[in-house]
Amino acid sequence: MDRPQDPKASTEILSWLAQALRALVRTEICIAYAASGTETLHILSPRSLGRKDIHQIVSTLASLESREEAAWEVILLNHRQLGELPEFVSPGLRRVMPIPLSVSGNQIGVLAVATWDELPGPRSFSALKRIATEVGTALQALWSAVARERDKLEAILHNLIDGALLVSERGDILCANQAAVKLVGLRKTTSGWAFPDSQSHPPVLQLLRDAEASHQREFNRIWRWEGNPRQVLGIKGRRIRDAEGRDWGWLVQVRDITQSWYAERFRNDVLSVASHEIHTPLTSMNDAVSLLLEDGTEGLNAKQRHLLELLQRDIARLTGLVERLLDLSRYDWPGYPVERRQYVDVARTLQNAVDSIQHRAARKGLSLVTVINEDLPQVQGDRDRFLQVAQNLLDNAVKFTPVGGLVEVGARRDGNEILVWVRDTGIGIPEEYHEWIFEKFTRLYADDEDEEDQAEGYGLGLSIAKSIVEAWGGRIWVESRPGEGSTFRFTVPLPSAQPEPQAGGTGGDEGLGGSR
Known part of the structure; x- marks a missing residue:
């Protein structure tokens, strides 16, 4: 590419040249220009023009371009419409000089310089023609430099x-x-x-x-x-x-990403089937142990009962892991059908999440603060999954905030989205881990994390939360520095229309997965 191919670009170059010539010439001049390949003639004049003046400019440039005068649409810049002009004005234009403009031997347009007076000496038309030619040469060098840089960019892109x-x-x-x-x-x-x-x-x-x-x-x-x-x-x-x-x-x-996508889908299918196969015997084992603990206490000594309780707790842990793996297999591939037929009351669901974590926060002496607008619009989705995301973030906040700290839950409307955040005064997260912590089986450990928290964590909570939020079309991210706490934020797009209020209720939470 060695010259401007786009008529719009040529028109912009000619417009710039017209302004430059007006600045260089101290006397009043009228300038007209048209880019090759266009049907528009622009005229820039400091004085009023008559239709005879317009005809003089158009006929001069038409003879240079070897075209019919009627082929151009005339646009008067900073002036009245063409149909409003008088036939004659005094004084009228005395001279019109056409100047063809070329870049690399290819004509990009024509320009005409007209005046109401003769231009003596250095301000003659020959001087203007020389200026326009020199500017054209400069444009050629400039365009060649731009073309070389574009060629480099295209070479990089094509490779x-x-x-x-x-x-x-x-x-x-x-x-x-x-x-x-x-x-x-x-x-x-x-x-x-x-x-x-x-x-x-x-x-x-x-x-x-x-x-x-x-x-x-x-x-x-x-x-x-x-x-x-x-x-x-x-x-x-x-x-x-x-x-x-x-x-x-x-x-x-x-x-x-065809191969990797179908490979990931196959992996998720295998994981889902395996998890289902494991879940069934775990349920049977848990029921059997529960029956032994409830009905067979008379025949058990203290040690046997203790071993059964340990077994029951391990079964519960494995069941929790299987359920998380099932969640991950559902949301970790884009083909999973996301529930969008129901509406979620954001304020109420977040309050439910806060209530569920209240006891653990009180045990650590944490202050739980809510900054939730009660009049938030509802979002489309699955209430249980929304609650799951909020509980995962709150669970981490309580886990990594030291005794006496603060955890804040907030939500507000942000344009066409609902923005939810969970802020804590915990240990913070180094910047290099901000993306990594959303990967599967990724864990950070708090200095004062108790054995129960360490045993229950699998490093799947944030990964599941990310998969759920992105399945809704939202985003999730963290803002944190070591020693300054963390703020996790996620967004949920708002639907184009809100549901009608239901009689006798708040309208929006019932039937989203059962009452909780």
Whole structure:
């Protein structure tokens, strides 16, 4: 690429050149310009013009371009509409000089300089032509430098394994590598690349529009096609700003994750089946031990009873682990159907989570504080799963906060989302662990953590919470420093419509998994 291909870019260059010439020339001049490949003629004039003046400019440039005068749409910048102009004004334009502009031997447009007076000496039209030519030469050097840098960028992009696209705010594809063309199914047009309209290709443009509508600056989605051949793509998008902080487009990364996705799905299926197979005998064992403890106490000595109680506790621990593994297998793959038909009363559900942890917090002398807006709108989902996420975060906060500390639970509306947080004054988490702690079987240990807490922990709570929140389309993250406590936050998108209030109740919590 050695010259500007986009007529819009050529028009912007000519606009800049017109402003530069007006600044260089001390006398009043009228400037008109049109980019090659466009049907628009822009006229910039400090004085009023008549239709005869417009005709003089258009006819001069039309002869240079070898086109009909009527082929141009005339736009008067900072002036009245063309139909409002008088036929003549005095004084009228005396001279109009056309200047063809080229970059690398390719004409990018034409420019006309007109004046109401003769320009003597150095301000003559020949001087203006020389200035325009020199500016054109400078533009050629500048564009060549830009082209070389773009060629380097394109070389890097084309050698990436992942697909990469730059998309403008209007949805135009500014740049795409070959991997993106193949994975997204881009089609070639006269002006570049365009998104496909087939359902067998990922709806990248729709994902960008959805992200803009929900005011998201980045997104991470998985797209599946069960046709032939089967395909699973991971699609990440991030909004890009210019040096002045203005949004100008999106960087989209597309990766083929078909093999890893189906391998993970197979692993989850095996884990789910195995967990179910283990869960059944554990239930039978627990029932048998419970019967022995309840009905066979007369034939048991103290040691035998103690061993049965230890067995019952171990069975309960294993049952808890199996249930967590089952949760993980359900939410850890994107095909799991997320409950969205019911509505969750966020304030009440969070209060239930606080009530469930109240006894443990009191034993450690912790202060439990709630900052929950009672008029929060409801969210769509599964109440039990929402409660599970909140309880996991509260459980960690109580576990890692020293005696006499504070745990705060809060929730508020944040745009099109509900933001929930759990803050504590505990030991804190080093920054390098902020992502790691959401991985499976990851644990941090508190200095004063008792044996019961250590025995019950499997490092699955945060991983399950992350899977549940992301299945809803939300986000979860931590803000923490060692010695300064931690704040876990998660978001849940709001539905487009709220439910109608139900007669005789609060309307929204019943039937979401049973009363608790």
